[in-house]
Amino acid sequence: MHLILAGHGKLAQEIVNSANMVFGQMDQLDVVTFLPGENTETLKRKYQEIIDQCPEDEEILFLVDLFGGSPYNAAFEIVMGQKRMDVITGLSLPMLIDAAGIRMMKEGIKASEVYDELGTDSYVRSCQAMLEKTSEEKNEEDDEL
Numbered sequence: 001m002h003l004i005l006a007g008h009g010k011l012a013q014e015i016v017n018s019a020n021m022v023f024g025q026m027d028q029l030d031v032v033t034f035l036p037g038e039n040t041e042t043l044k045r046k047y048q049e050i051i052d053q054c055p056e057d058e059e060i061l062f063l064v065d066l067f068g069g070s071p072y073n074a075a076f077e078i079v080m081g082q083k084r085m086d087v088i089t090g091l092s093l094p095m096l097i098d099a100a101g102i103r104m105m106k107e108g109i110k111a112s113e114v115y116d117e118l119g120t121d122s123y124v125r126s127c128q129a130m131l132e133k134t135s136e137e138k139n140e141e142d143d144e145l
Contacts, residue, residue: 001103002054006032007065019096026100034071043074061111062087086111
């Protein structure tokens with residue numbers, strides 16, 4: 001599966017730089033920047049140049065920063081009607097590391113299946129909420145004894 005990361009400014013490139021420090025150099029991954037003065041058509045051209053380099057049967061997954069933003073809108077227009085492609089929003093360092101790990105561990109996974117593998121609560125954490133949950137679980141265990 002080929003990953004295409006895109007975000008406003010140089011966000012996607014910097015996430016890849018950080019992920020390489022944690023995960024190691026990743027292959028089958030391209031970054032698209034969205035710079036001032038560019039528009040959705042510019043992004044679609046950049047995406048299409050990458051897609052044209054991929055084998056026709058290769059799964060392609062876009063990881064973009066914001067739902068409804070230009071990187072998402074351009075990717076969405078390309079993905080519509082393409083069963084081998086999908087777009088996931090909320091690009092972050094943990095998401096990229098998870099997606100790369102899923103891609104590595106689940107050979108043959110389809111782009112449309114990655115979202116379910118990522119889980120819905122994987123990237124947002126609250127220290128206080130975790131402490132409260134741990135405390136509640138401990139109290140429940142004590143009550144059972």
